[in-house]
Amino acid sequence: MTEPEKDSLSSPSPVIRLRGVTKSFRNFQALRDITVDIQPGVTGLLGPNGAGKSTLIKILLGLLKASSGSGSVLGLEIGAANLEIRQKVGYMPEDDCYLPQLSGVESVQFAARLNCLPSIEALRRAHEILDFCGAGQERYRTVETYSTGMRQKLKFAQALVHDPPLLILDEPTSGLDPDERKAMLNRIKVLARDHQKTILICTHILPDVQQVSHDVVILAAGQVSVAKSLAELSKPLVPALNVRVNGPPEVFAGILRAEQIDVSIGAFGMLVVSGDSDADVQRIWRLAAQHNIVLRSLTPAKNSMESIFLEAVKGTQHATA
Amino acid sequence: MPLHNVGYRAWQGTSVPSATRLITIASTGVRRAFHSRWLRRLLFLALLPILFFSIAFFLFEQAQRDPAIWRAFRELVGGLPNASILQQSLGSSSAPTSEQFAEMRPTIWSYLLLTLLRYPQAILMLLVVGIVAPPLISQDLRTRAYLIYFSRPITRTEYIFGKLCTIAFFVSMISALPALLLYGLAVMLSPSLDVVLTTWDLPLRILVASVVLIVPTALVALAFSALTLESRYAAFAWFAMWIVGHVTYSVLVAFQTMDLRRGSRDIAIEQLGLGWRMLTSPYQVLGTAQAFVFGFVQDTSSVIGAFVLLGLASAASLWILYRRVNAPMSQ
Known part of the structure; x- marks a missing residue:
C-alpha cells in the first residue's frame, strides 16, 4: 500500500x-x-x-x-x-x-x-x-x-x-x-x-x-x-454547501460576499458556499428571503465518485x- | 411475469453429496449432445448390428437339431472377418454332437461378440465420439463456460472425468450395451440356462473390452477438444488420426504381403500382431487389445505393445487435459 x-x-x-x-x-x-x-x-x-x-x-x-x-x-x-x-x-x-x-x-x-x-x-x-x-x-x-x-x-x-x-x-x-x-x-x-x-x-x-x-x-x-x-x-476537505438560485448566480454571490461569506461560482452556475453547519444553512435562507432570491436547491457539498476515483x-x- | 413472485428467499434445503457434481457434469453433457440429430440417428443405427448377430446366435443354438442349419451357420460365420480362427470348430461339415457344441460354445460366442465390438460397433464408436467429444471442452473455452464450472466447488479432476463420463455413456451405448443385450439373447436362445456356467466370463470380458475402448479413445478425443476453441478442428484431428493411421497400416501390410507373395489381404486376428506396423493404426491397436481381452491373441509382444501405446496415449492426453483446463484460470 x-x-x-x-x-x-x-x-x-x-x-x-x-x-x-x-x-x-x-x-x-x-x-x-x-x-x-x-x-x-x-x-x-x-x-x-x-x-x-x-x-x-x-x-x-x-x-x-x-x-x-x-x-x-x-x-x-x-x-x-x-x-x-x-x-x-x-x-x-x-x-x-x-x-x-x-x-x-x-x-x-x-x-x-x-x-x-x-x-x-x-x-x-x-x-x-x-x-x-x-x-x-x-x-x-x-x-x-x-x-x-x-x-x-x-x-x-x-x-x-x-x-x-x-x-x-x-x-x-x-x-x-x-x-x-x-x-x-x-x-x-x-x-x-x-x-x-x-x-x-x-x-x-x-x-x-x-x-x-x-x-x-x-x-x-x-x-x-x-x-x-x-x-x-464523500466529505469534502473543506465543508461546503452547494446552492442553486433562480436568476444570475452572481447577484446572490455578491450578497453573500457582502456578508463576509466565502463563496465561489462553480460549474453550471452552482454556488459553493463554505461551511455546512445549521447556522450556515439558516443564514443562507435568511439572506435569500431578505433579497427575494429563490433558492432552487441547497445541499451539502460532496466529493463526486469521479473525483474520488x-x-x-x-x-x-x-x-x- | 410469475403469477406469485415470492421475491428472494433463503434456501434451507439439504445438499446432496459432492460426488454428484461429476454426475451433473456428465448428465448435462449427455443432454446437450442429444440435441444432435446425427447422433440420435447413429445411436439408432448402432442397434441394427444386433439383428444380424442375433441371427448368428440363433443359427448356432438351433444347429444341434438340424444339419442344414449348421451348414447355414458355417456359411454365415465363414463370411465374417477373421473367421479362420474358428477353423478348428467349424471344420466339420456334419453337425457336431451336443458335447462338441457345449465345448465350442464359449469360443463361438466370444468370437461373435468380439466381431460385433471390433467391426460395426468400433466404426460407429469412431463416428459417435467424433460428434460428441469435440465440443465438450472447446465449446466451454469458446463460450467461457469454464467460469461457470470453476467459480463453483469443482476440481479439475471432476471436470475432466465428468466430460469423460459423457463420452463413456455414448460409447457404452454402442459397445457394451448391444454386446450385453446380445449375450442375454444368446443365453435365452440356448437349450439350457446351464450355459451361463461356461460363459459367465463373457459379460465381464465385454465390460473390460469396453473400458479398453473407452478410456484411451475418450481421453484422446477430449485432449483434441481441449487444444482448440473450434470444435471442428478437434473433430478434424480425431478423424484424421484414425484415417491416417489406418491408411498407413494398410500400406505397410500391403508391402509385407507383397514381400511374402501372399495374395490374400485377409489378416487373421492372431496375425494382427504385425510388430511395429500394428502400432501405426489406433484401430488395430484397440483391436489387438480387445482381441486379447476375449482370449484370441497369443502373440504377447504385440499385446504388450498395444497396451503400452494405449497407456502412453492416455497419460499424454491426461497431461494435456490438466494443463489446458487450468490455462484459462492462470491468465
Whole structure:
C-alpha cells in the first residue's frame, strides 16, 4: 500500500481479510502487498483497467495462488479451503459465459446442481431466482438467443441460486438499459439490506457504486489506494454547501460576499458556499428571503465518485512513479 | 411475469453429496449432445448390428437339431472377418454332437461378440465420439463456460472425468450395451440356462473390452477438444488420426504381403500382431487389445505393445487435459 486509508482494517469480523497479498506473473507484478478488510454490506471494488481487480477476485476464489501473503474469505483460509470458499461464494463474471443448447432455467438449475442442490429442488429454486431476477417466459429459450441484458440476469441468477452469503459481482450492470440497471441495483440493495448478503461489486460505472455501496476499495497499479466508507470519502476537505438560485448566480454571490461569506461560482452556475453547519444553512435562507432570491436547491457539498476515483488513481501513480 | 413472485428467499434445503457434481457434469453433457440429430440417428443405427448377430446366435443354438442349419451357420460365420480362427470348430461339415457344441460354445460366442465390438460397433464408436467429444471442452473455452464450472466447488479432476463420463455413456451405448443385450439373447436362445456356467466370463470380458475402448479413445478425443476453441478442428484431428493411421497400416501390410507373395489381404486376428506396423493404426491397436481381452491373441509382444501405446496415449492426453483446463484460470 502506498498511502491507503486504513480505517477499515481494524474492524472486528471482516468477511474478506487480506494481508500482504502479492501476485506476480513472471516479470509483471499484478498485485502488490494488498492488505484490506471487506466488511459486511455492499463494497465497491474500483480501479482502472489492469489495476488487478480480476486477479484479486481469482485469488479470493482460489483460482489463482498468491505469490505471497495470506487471507481469508468468510473465515476460511484462502489456499487451504478453496472449495469450501467457492461453495459459499456466488460469482457473477464480467465475461459472457454460457452453456450452449441449454435453456435459461436449465442453466440456472445446472449452476445450482454444481453447488450440490438436489436436481428437482435445483429446478424449483432456479424458477424462484429467475422470478426474482425479473426473467419471464424467455427462461425457456436457449441461452444463445439471449440479449445482453438477459444474459446479465442469467449470470446474476446463477451466482445467487445456491443462496451464498457472499456475492462477487463483476460489472453487474454492464450492458443493461436504464430501467434494467435500476432494477438490478435494487435487487443488490434488497439482498444486502433484507438478506444480510455481503456483496462485492467490481465495476467501472461509478454512479452504481455511489448508489448501492457502503464502502469503497480502489485498486490502482496493483495496490490498494483507498479503502474507506463512502460516507467518509464523500466529505469534502473543506465543508461546503452547494446552492442553486433562480436568476444570475452572481447577484446572490455578491450578497453573500457582502456578508463576509466565502463563496465561489462553480460549474453550471452552482454556488459553493463554505461551511455546512445549521447556522450556515439558516443564514443562507435568511439572506435569500431578505433579497427575494429563490433558492432552487441547497445541499451539502460532496466529493463526486469521479473525483474520488481520479484522486486515488492519480495518488497511486505518483507514488509508484 | 410469475403469477406469485415470492421475491428472494433463503434456501434451507439439504445438499446432496459432492460426488454428484461429476454426475451433473456428465448428465448435462449427455443432454446437450442429444440435441444432435446425427447422433440420435447413429445411436439408432448402432442397434441394427444386433439383428444380424442375433441371427448368428440363433443359427448356432438351433444347429444341434438340424444339419442344414449348421451348414447355414458355417456359411454365415465363414463370411465374417477373421473367421479362420474358428477353423478348428467349424471344420466339420456334419453337425457336431451336443458335447462338441457345449465345448465350442464359449469360443463361438466370444468370437461373435468380439466381431460385433471390433467391426460395426468400433466404426460407429469412431463416428459417435467424433460428434460428441469435440465440443465438450472447446465449446466451454469458446463460450467461457469454464467460469461457470470453476467459480463453483469443482476440481479439475471432476471436470475432466465428468466430460469423460459423457463420452463413456455414448460409447457404452454402442459397445457394451448391444454386446450385453446380445449375450442375454444368446443365453435365452440356448437349450439350457446351464450355459451361463461356461460363459459367465463373457459379460465381464465385454465390460473390460469396453473400458479398453473407452478410456484411451475418450481421453484422446477430449485432449483434441481441449487444444482448440473450434470444435471442428478437434473433430478434424480425431478423424484424421484414425484415417491416417489406418491408411498407413494398410500400406505397410500391403508391402509385407507383397514381400511374402501372399495374395490374400485377409489378416487373421492372431496375425494382427504385425510388430511395429500394428502400432501405426489406433484401430488395430484397440483391436489387438480387445482381441486379447476375449482370449484370441497369443502373440504377447504385440499385446504388450498395444497396451503400452494405449497407456502412453492416455497419460499424454491426461497431461494435456490438466494443463489446458487450468490455462484459462492462470491468465
